[in-house]
Amino acid sequence: MLTCAIIDDDEINRLTLEHYIELTPDLKLVASLSDGIAGLTYFREGNKVDVLFLDIEMPHLSGLELLRVLTDPPEVIITTARQDFAVDAFELRVTDYLVKPFEFARFTQAVQRVQARASHSASASATPAAPEAPANADLFVKVNSRMVRINFDDVLYVEALSDYVNIVTPKQKYIVYTTLKALETRLAPFPNFIRVHRSYLLNTQHIESIEDNTANLRGGHFVPIGKSYQDGFYKGLQRI
Template identity: 55%
Template sequence: MLTTTPLTCVIVDDNEINRLTLEHLVDLTPELSLVASLPGGVEALHFFRQGGTCDLLLLDIEMPNMSGLELAKLLPDPAPAVVLVTTHRTFAVAAFELQAVDYLVKPVEFARFSQAVAKVLAARPTARVAPPAAPTSAEMFVKVGSRSLRVNFDEVLYIEALSTYSVLVMPTQKHIVYHTLKSLTERLPFHNFMRVHRSYIVNMQRIEAVEDYVLKLGSYQVPVGKSYQEDFQRQLRSL
């Protein structure tokens, strides 16, 4: 395997023995450099959200509080290459759905581990990828699953709070995004969006009718909260 700089590697496994085993395998592999060995998905999510990065994530699937599959869907962009490690073969379909580079079954042998590392190295891009085109004034990138999706907010009818996530509701589809309603309120640069309820932000340009402070947007209806009604009426008159 040809490489000049070792791949940075993070291990996530709630079992200490399994973690030590993977650390030993990484130590035996000159193409890898271990930067963190973490006991769970919650700790790993904190690592990445605090700016931690790696080229390769060796990820256990079955862990308390947050499984490896759940963590993989929350990885920031650009996401590391993921090699799933588990005691069961039944997660193979999930591994392919997550586009994991490989899938190792415990106990992991060094020869099989080396094959997985070779796959990761082979999948690394060799050419510089051009950055995506800058979004237009009505577009913004939002986190959807393990990827950043460019959304044309002219097409968004309204945004609904969903626990720590939000739902972008469009005429024919919905996107669950990894942003709270508060964070989206702070990020939206488009003047035509307005918060009308503790759980809703609406696209004022897409309102078709208003009746008793219930807004009709396509086939959907959104209520206007009592504390938002005065500001809503003021904004409506300015349209």
């Protein structure tokens, strides 16, 4: 059973979420609040929940501002009518981002992501292991005028293109306005991503073979392994 709180200044949205929570056997609602200030007071009084359903645009204190001041926030599912806050929200490590109006099926999918993260944390606590990538491996990136969700488990490699990067998956390529260095920093928690060339980041999960200092990836993709990166790369392979 996961305890839940709702913070949303729209009464209709709160009632919808309360109804969805009531329909979900694994959830228990313990607080439904109408603004960010009330939410801040609730948590500063020592109250804790497993899941927070949080609106962004609220008077006095927005949802993102609330997240920035909470010292130990719970799992957060953003519920908002705006798509353009997605990048900022995921930088704050939210679990999911629901754009209103959303159906019960999409709500359930978000809850399942929280449950998967909770299960992962419980397993890690019970059996100490080597550090692993965060459970939330998604990031929204801006491609032209669209915000696109990319799951980094699907990424084969990333190639630098001057002030842009080319993020390559088995099905598609995404040209994103950022630097390889910035994306390398964003991917630091994911040990399967390794810098293998001044122009390439490689996802080692997709390597099929290595020949002549070239990594052969699934789907017929090839990535060169730069001379100055070879020692670190091959040492890393011994731990894979």
